[in-house]
Every structure is written in structure tokens, then in C-alpha cells.
Amino acid sequence: MEQILKIDRIEKYYGSRSSLTKAIDNLSFEVEKKEFVAIMGASGSGKTTLLNCISTIDKVTSGHIYVAGTDITKLKGSDLNRFRREELGFIFQDFNLLDTLTAYENIALALSIQNVNVNEIDFRIKKVAKELDIQGILNKYPYQMSGGQKQRVASARAIITNPKLILADEPTGALDSKSSRMLLERIGYLNEAMEATILMVTHDAFTASYASRVIFIKDGRIFSEIHRGDDSRKVFFDKIIDVVTLLGGDLNDAL
DSSP states (O other): OOHHHEEEEEEEEEEEEEEEEEEEEEEEEETTTTTTEEEETTTTTSHHHHHHHHHSOOOOOOEEEEEEEEGGGGGHHHHHHHHHHEEEEOOOTTTOOOOOHHHHHHHHHHHHTOOOOHHHHHHHHHHHHHHTTTTGGGOGGGSSHHHHHHHHHHHHHHHOOOOOEEEEEEETTTSSSHHHHHHHHHHHHHHHOOOOOEEOSSOOOOHHHTSSSSEEETTEEEEEEEEEEEOOHHHHHHHHHHHHHHHHHHHGGGG
């Protein structure tokens, strides 16, 4: 199996020498191609810092992060910008769509930046729109869409460049339960049918139950890890709740 992500003994400190906070503490794990991995942890556990470091928004204090064999902790300038643009896809909690562009134009933007020809852009957008069931809203602006539709457009934008890794930050955080379920089913489809490799940070056990593996973080370190295997999503959900209970935090933070 091809390794897409390797986290190698990373640490992240914030603050000054007189007042240091360790957000990530000697953390290591790997993600293989076509995996759908969820990262869970209470507020302050380090999960968001981890995602920021993988997405190159933040830099590690020590250690290395490899994406498809490239040590992204060593990338700078134009190489870093190109890597972020071509190898990573992002799904944010607040959608991050441009209000002045239609759904079609929002999805096309990443390909336009890469100088993909117009016919190829049109073909790719129509294909992913069908997969995510958003053909009927391609000419709508964000203010004309529901939250679930916006997030599916954002998902299309994330997958359209065929990135090595899709990073999802609380993708259902701004959605109601029905929209959340629909989105998670579509993200699962991206993973299974389109072979997307997905790393998702969430505090929600229901959302995490759609993943194939869940890594639990506490105080910047891996606390536990469980695999879905052949379990039903309901059985996997119950196992997630069991680990959340062991974490000893506020259970409501993980539901």
C-alpha cells in the first residue's frame, strides 16, 4: 500500500522561553492511500494544531511531515505554494467559498490557477458535480445555497485537482443533522469510489464513525486508535464513544 502521509516525531511549541506550551508532543503516525482517517480529541488536545501543520498553515518546532514522500517541513516560497495548490485539498467548517463567484466558478478556480484548459475544466466539474449531486446548483451563488449544498461545493473544489490528500476541518460543524449525513455520505463516496485519501479533524463521534480509522489525541500525544474493519457504522460509533469516555473529558465535546 502506498503511504500518503507520514508524521514523524513532530513537536510544536507556542510561547516564549519563559512560558512555553507544548501543543504536540513527539507525535507519529501514517496514513495509507485511500484511507479515511478521523482525528478526535477534546478542545486543546492538539488536533487543530496538527491539521494546521499538515496543511502548512503552521510550522512544526521539530520533526518531519511527509506527504507522498515529500518532506513538507523543508518546503519554502514558491515550492511550498505549488505543493499546497497541487497536492492538498481543503474542506473547511465555514465553507470558504467566494461570494462573488458561482458554484461552478468556485470549483473551477483551482484548475484555472493551474492553467488547465477550459474543456478539461468543464469536463472535470461536470463529473464531480454528478458524483456529489450538485449539478442543479452550479450556476448559483453561495447566498442562494443551503449549508449542505455549500459544503458539497466545497468538497468538489477540494477533489477537483486530484490532490494526494484531502484535509477536512470539522466539515459538519455548521450543518444540521440531515445535511451532515448527506455530506458524510458524499465524503465517504469520494473516499471509496474516487479513491481520495482523507484526514478529517472532528469533535463529533457521529461524524468520526464514517471514517475507517479514528486516532484519538490527548495532550498532544496519541491516546488510542481504533479501526472500523468490518463493523457496521453503528458498532463503530459505540466503540468511539467507549474511547471518548476513557479520555475522561467532557463527553458533550465529542458528541
